[in-house]
Amino acid sequence: MNCFRNTRTCLSVAALATVVGAPLAAQTTVDVAIIGEADTFDPMVSTKDVVSIVTQHFVETLYTFDDSWAVVPLLAADMPQISEDGLTYTIPLREGVTFHDGSTMDSADVVGSIERWLELATRGRSIADKVESVEATGEHEVTISLSAPYAPLLSLLAFSNSAAAVYPEEILAETIENVVGTGPYKIAEHAPDQYLQLTRFEDYTQPTGAAERQQTPDEIRFVPVPDPNTRVEGLLSGQFDFADSLPAESFARVESSDVAEPLVLEPFGWPLFAINHKQGLLTDKTLRQAVQAALPHDDMLFAAFGDDTFFQVDGAQYPEGWTWQTDAGTDLYNQNDLEKASALLEEAGYDGTPLRILTSRQYEFHYKMAEVAQMALEAAGFDVDMTVVDWATLSQQRDDPTMWDIYITHSPFLPEPSLTSTFFSTSREGWANPEKEELLTAFTTETDPEARKEIFADIQQIVLDDVGFIKIGNFNSLQGKSTALSGVEAAPWPQFWNASVAE
């Protein structure tokens, strides 16, 4: 008998051959196919989803999000004491938290880590000018002082993407070679592009706010599998217990399989056409409105995701069920009105300068939406110059405002709108609009949730009125898990500490 498949399957075949139903080796391993290699294990310096998925198992933050996206304490002992004026956050820390190197976490580690975050992390830097000081006000207490109230602070501290991760003070440096965290799992072995092996951290102490990390599997293995079809084959052949980001087209096949089942994350996120406000054609508002009028959102989504169980034609920034959901301004969404677009082009005195759309096939749906958009925009009278590059080139070219007018990207629905950088004039898109800036400042300094909701409705209205960027719709993401796996939910950043595999 050839034990070609992974060890567990092999063992189970061997077991069946001897005594049916005999108990198996106690060792449990969860094999997870992810879309690529996590090029760093320091989630502070990366905003990639794959880094978040992997590192959340061994690196922790002061706060985290629960199932309903509420902020709950993780390394913190409790929610912070926030002063009346909203300027001072006093954060109690859990006692007896052990790092993987055996040392114990204290306020000095947290202060050092947050200072590094403010200095190096993309999201940390975005608020560094609002932070007056980060101080240890006790062995297990940290105080953050702000120069102005900043409502999204806790969400930023809780986010696993460009995360405010807590490291031991001793390892803090510009580049951290060997990441040491406090998470329920620790890195055992890393073979680049092959696997990342995590083993249970025996000295882990459970959080008081966030859900329990049961540490069920002995081992979690993340295997980078860049090709979507290979992830499907691997899942269906029993090689993986979980596979992230499967093509919508594989849904039927995964569903009909007897070893695996689909997990639909609904809705997962929103594709968007990011607009260059710094230079070029679309600095003209009338032309932006022409693009907005011309786009056939329903066709774009249909071509991109194939099956309407995988997308919703929805112009609101947040889907039904989210606090931030509002219909403000959505009458301007999915107009699909070529005549209006042509009229706007004429009004703007469009001279035939090509509209440059930059996209990549890293995400096939980006490219498909661009193809359909191109056809509609050309029908409206635009001369479209579409450039399809690899993701590496795209990430470089989009930083150069001379290279593009529109680039295509997507984002998961983030619990706090201000985590979306495109709203801000400091982003690479550079959308500056005095009225919007005012609203944003009000939004980030306001602490009353109801008031913030109302301000957000005005922000959404202005995004559509001024065409700050174009949200295409909502889409679901498809993940797959083996039928034997339980304790894992479909999530943008799936977690495996409660996973168990039935034999």
Next chain:
Amino acid sequence: MTRYLIKRLVGLVVVIFLVLTIAFIIVRLAPGDPAALMLGPDATTEDVAELRTRLGLDRPIYVQYLTFVANAAQGDLGDSLFFNAPVLEVLAARAEPTIFLALFSLIFALVIAAPIGIYAAYRHGSATDQGAISTAMLAASVPSFLTGLIFQRYLATELGWFPASGYGGPDASFLERMGHLILPSIVLGITNSALILRFTRASMLDILGEDYVRTARAKGMTERRVVLRHALKNAGIPIITVVGLTFALLVSGAVVTERVFNLPGLGNLVVNAVLRRDYPIIQGTLIVVAALYVLVNLLTDLLYLVVDKRVKL
């Protein structure tokens, strides 16, 4: 002979230097910024600029080149931008699947294709000949990634005869790892056996048309003996040539095959490196593969000397 060897060894160094230079130029001309990639989609322009400085990507290109050559001469191919590890270390970790994939598929191809090729030439024009040639051509006419995907889907996922992808986990034994290579080797071997079959057959035909073979025939030697004695002996050069050629084909065939089966070999490493703009890895792989290739080449030429006395070097 010794002088010739020395000359060739000097040539080897020259070739590697040429390859090194060409590789440096090619990868540096490519657009795409490794710093932006490393930081992820939400990084700001300033973050990217800062990382570029830290990685030395902002220095003038000739400085980067000179540093690179000087270090390479000392066996230091730099550090991978993505793995934070020396290039040679990363390459060494990836060599195993590629080497065995190439070896297995070459053996597969030679064992299947060479005898058929010789036999087809011997029965030149017969139905067997036509059949062999047509089958080989058919096999070589399907894009290899398609063969791979179809085999993967039916033989691995559906039937479960082979692992669908990967190279086993951290605890995979050597045999288990080799098990992961069987299906990829067959896929790669199919494409290459077609080439070897055609080439062997063509070379045999060439030789069967030579004067000395005709003389042997005229002398009343049986056709079988002609083939075994004279023709086979002189088929050495073309077969050596094709093995030499196939080496390069195998390495590039490995790029696609490793991609389909998600094997952590050099081919997959290089494609990822190109997509990630991991310059030191691209350069390092090119240099190592080039060195291997030039060595094989040198051996091929030396074998010419041994096999065919007509070649004066």
Next chain:
Amino acid sequence: MAATLSAEPNFFGALISRKSVLVALVIFVAVVGISFLSPLISPTNPDAMSVRSRLLPPGSEGYLLGADAFGRDVLSRLLFAGRVSLTIGLGVAIVSSVIGILIGLLAGFFQRLDTPLSRLIDAMMAFPDILLALSLVAIFGGSMTNVILALSIVYAPRIARIVRASTLVIRVLPYVEAARALGTRTHVIMWTHVLRNTISPILVQATFIFAYAMLAEAGLSFLGVGVDPETPTWGTMVNEGRQYIDQAFFLVLIPGLAISISVLSLQLVGDGLRDALDPRLAKET
């Protein structure tokens, strides 16, 4: 000896006398003819989308060979894509042969040039072809011309090597030595004797390079760096289709067959060509 060399003119007769070769030749000519007439015979605009018709199977009304993920007519795209794929193959075969012959002849014939040119051939061949093509296309972008140039650079050394190897042997053959001794000028020797004797492997190789280039184009599409996806080729069609392998296998099958049929017929023609061009063999069979 000279007499056998001039026994070539009836090679066309020899070429088509073989049934399989004749069939292959007819098929290939038909494929080329149909593809190049695509603007005239294509049923619709290959880029016209109708998203609601996506993935309609072959035989559907208005879509003889079905519709792709954008609801574009597969037949029309197949015809236009064929033009691009065949142009790439032919372009690579011609450009790489020209470069390869020049380098190979010079290297094989002039001992002084042999070393540097062989080193160049070696250096170029030392690059795994897909990787070199991948890097070149990544730098210069995926236009058709760039793909042709990149693949020509990749394949030229093969021709060069074969030409050089044959030249090395032929150079010392008695009649070439004799011609040289008789004072014939060097380049005349080259063109008359050597080239004539190497033309058969070159033509055969060029035919195969034509075929390989079409396969390589498909491979590059698979790796994500092929011709600009806006220009349909058979390779990009297969690669796009493989996402729908469950719902619409024809999207892979149809362009896949187009590639395989062209490549297969090319190889058969190449083989026939080889046999026909080699007068010694032609006489004996």
